Amino acid sequence: MTTFEPDFLWGAATSSYQIEGAATEDGRGPSIWDTFCATPGKVDNGDTGAIAVDHYHRYPEDVAIMRSLGLGAYRFSIAWPRVQPLGSGAVNRRGLDFYSRLVDTLLDNGIQPWPTLYHWDLPQPLEDAGGWPERDTALRFAEYAQITHEALSDRVTHWTTLNEPWCSAFLGYATGRHAPGRQDPAASIRATHHLLLAHGLAARAVPGSRVGVTLNLSPVTPGSSSAEDLDAARRIDGLQNRLFLDPVLLAEYPDDVVRDLKHVTDFGFVQEDDLKTIAAPIDFLGVNYYSPMLVGHGTEPRPSAYVGSEHVVHLDGGRARTSIGWEIDARGLLDLLVRLERDHPAIPLYVTENGAAFDDEVHDAGRVAYLDGHVRACAEAVSRGVPLKGYFAWSLLDNFEWSFGYAQRFGLVHVDHSTQRRTLKDSARWYADVIRRGGL
Ligand code: GBH
Numbered sequence: 001m002t003t004f005e006p007d008f009l010w011g012a013a014t015s016s017y018q019i020e021g022a023a024t025e026d027g028r029g030p031s032i033w034d035t036f037c038a039t040p041g042k043v044d045n046g047d048t049g050a051i052a053v054d055h056y057h058r059y060p061e062d063v064a065i066m067r068s069l070g071l072g073a074y075r076f077s078i079a080w081p082r083v084q085p086l087g088s089g090a091v092n093r094r095g096l097d098f099y100s101r102l103v104d105t106l107l108d109n110g111i112q113p114w115p116t117l118y119h120w121d122l123p124q125p126l127e128d129a130g131g132w133p134e135r136d137t138a139l140r141f142a143e144y145a146q147i148t149h150e151a152l153s154d155r156v157t158h159w160t161t162l163n164e165p166w167c168s169a170f171l172g173y174a175t176g177r178h179a180p181g182r183q184d185p186a187a188s189i190r191a192t193h194h195l196l197l198a199h200g201l202a203a204r205a206v207p208g209s210r211v212g213v214t215l216n217l218s219p220v221t222p223g224s225s226s227a228e229d230l231d232a233a234r235r236i237d238g239l240q241n242r243l244f245l246d247p248v249l250l251a252e253y254p255d256d257v258v259r260d261l262k263h264v265t266d267f268g269f270v271q272e273d274d275l276k277t278i279a280a281p282i283d284f285l286g287v288n289y290y291s292p293m294l295v296g297h298g299t300e301p302r303p304s305a306y307v308g309s310e311h312v313v314h315l316d317g318g319r320a321r322t323s324i325g326w327e328i329d330a331r332g333l334l335d336l337l338v339r340l341e342r343d344h345p346a347i348p349l350y351v352t353e354n355g356a357a358f359d360d361e362v363h364d365a366g367r368v369a370y371l372d373g374h375v376r377a378c379a380e381a382v383s384r385g386v387p388l389k390g391y392f393a394w395s396l397l398d399n400f401e402w403s404f405g406y407a408q409r410f411g412l413v414h415v416d417h418s419t420q421r422r423t424l425k426d427s428a429r430w431y432a433d434v435i436r437r438g439g440l
């Protein structure tokens with residue numbers, strides 16, 4: 001039997017736009033995802049998060065489900081356009097009140113609230129003013145963080161600033177697969193810097209609380225030991241992992257990445273002291289892991305999220321895939337956690353997302369096997385001395401899976417998207433058992 005320390009935190013995660021719905025209720029302003037979804041061709045099937053899984057109204061039922069699973073913590077995100085409909089200035093009390101009710105309900109049920117301040121729903125007026133490529137967006141974020149912290153910090157102890165800034169920057173501003181759908185490589189690097197700056201400013205704006213940031217990280221393996229493939233792996237590791245880890249934890253941008261990006265942008269937008277701000281002390285690092293990466297050198301350049309590295313190709317590792325097409329490799333999570341401990345010892349780690357899309361309605365053996373393998377990888381990492389303090393399954397509920405719409409289901413709990421009926425999947429029951437036993 002594999003057990004974890006009794007204080008290991010077991011949770012599940014969601015995000016605001018993916019579950020809340022109620023997009024125009026109680027004074028919420030539009031976000032870039034409302035706009036993106038309304039743009040024909042951007043989201044499969046024309047799906048939108050306008051209703052999503054109606055969590056805004058059904059949160060008492062959802063918290064009751066969390067309690068029945070025995071969750072120790074619930075990771076959710078706060079929608080900035082509910083708190084500040086224009087992204088700056090006026091505060092919308094009714095928006096904050098929703099999160100206040102949610103937090104109270106969680107605490108009444110013995111569940112720790114783990115809010116993330118930004119999971120991709122930028123207020124549209126800030127995008128109209130230039131979005132993340134503009135420095136001002138980071139300053140606005142600090143203000144929003146402070147407002148939200150003031151409202152909830154009497155009950156919330158752990159704050160996460162950003163979810164996956166890589167996605168916001170590169171999918172939002174380089175490939176355009178995510179909102180706001182821009183395709184401007186130089187802008188994606190400016191966005192990266194201002195997201196990181198936003199993180200650092202917000203980390204300072206939550207005094208007395210524990211604070212962290214969640215990154216989507218992945219081990220990157222070269223397809224062969226050829227010099228070209230090794231260089232491809234170095235480049236992708238740089239853009240996926242070190243471009244975010246190094247400024248946050250070491251107060252520097254990796255030289256090789258800056259060099260790789262030379263023909264895309266100089267880093268002239270970095271102002272004095274920015275890196276000091278970005279490296280504000282944090283109490284934990286959140287790690288989202290789904291799939292490893294295997295890369296090599298391609299002869300023909302092709303458009304890529306990895307800007308400046310258009311010659312890199314993504315190779316097939318030959319493993320089984322989930323329904324969204326991502327390869328399944330629990331070993332990748334172990335390698336990643338061990339590497340993080342090696343490169344950045346002593347920073348407490350939490351897996352803040354891990355999970356799989358499968359179509360099965362309720363008897364989801366594939367998801368159980370995926371989660372089982374990855375929880376075992378976590379146990380192995382702990383046994384090797386990695387300071388891993390908790391694990392959050394993605395996701396509590398089937399939800400709006402961004403540009404895939406409702407077609408891809410990551411939930412432990414099935415949601416019938418026409419009736420909003422919730423049904424526990426086998427994976428939810430399996431997870432409840434893991435939590436009850438404190439391991440596998
Ligand atoms: C997370 O992003 C998000 O935080 C969450 O909102 C989302 O619902 C969840 O994951 C599931 O998607 O095509 O094989 O090269 C995940 C970020 C970035 C992970 C792209 C997979 C591509 C893998 N993703 N990446 S592959």
